[in-house]
Amino acid sequence: MTIAATPAPPYYAVIFTSTRTAGDNGYESMAQAMFDLATQQPEFLGFESAREEIGVTVSYWDSPEAISAWQKNSSHLVAQQRGREEWYQTFKVRVCRVERDYAFQKD
Amino acid sequence: MTIAATPAPPYYAVIFTSTRTAGDNGYESMAQAMFDLATQQPEFLGFESAREEIGVTVSYWDSPEAISAWQKNSSHLVAQQRGREEWYQTFKVRVCRVERDYAFQKD
DSSP, X not given: OXXXXXXXXXXXEEEEEEEEOSSOTTHHHHHHHHHHHHHTSTTEXXXXXXXXXXXXXXXXXXXXXXXXXXXXXXXXXXXXXXXXIIIEEEEEEEEEEEEEEEEEEOO | OOXXXXXSSOEEEEEEXXXXXXXXXXXXXXXXXXXXXXXXXXXXXXXXXXXXSSEEEEEEESOHHHHHHHHTXXXXXXXXXXXXXXXXXXXXXXXXXXXXXXXXXXX
16 A cells, blocks of 8 residues: 555545444455455546544545446445445545645655 | 544545654654644644554645645644654645535444
């Protein structure tokens, strides 16, 4: 996992913040499968994720239409359903337009 | 750390993604101090953060002007300088407009 190499703004971000239920229950393998599938979608730009008390996952996309298409992807819909039934205690999804960005790299 | 209780969109998000240098070097106490100071700023809405291989921290604000004011806060400028010198190997800051959101809460 590294910082996503996104293009110059504007582009779009989906911030997915969550708390998990207890136990794995197939979560880790599905999370990996959904990551692999997302990277194959049109206009997918990158992914950043970490989990401690809460999980914060951000995916980056070229357009809101690409985000809507991914949210309606049939395999992703199955994963979303299992997420609500088994894996997540609570989550919030925020769809954002990235308006400016800057980066730092240590020498 | 919980999922931030943000208002109805539109509002603004700053996604700060980073990789750390080795050792604490005062990082944790400064991170807590900056969290405490951010919560006192005008138009601050909330904060979400987790770190594994990378750190993903999102702060939420009512306006881009509030974000600019926080980025120029004198105590925060000192912390940003130490961040570049000591704490971060690399980081990226993305300023975003949150256009829509939705939430799930398990029964």
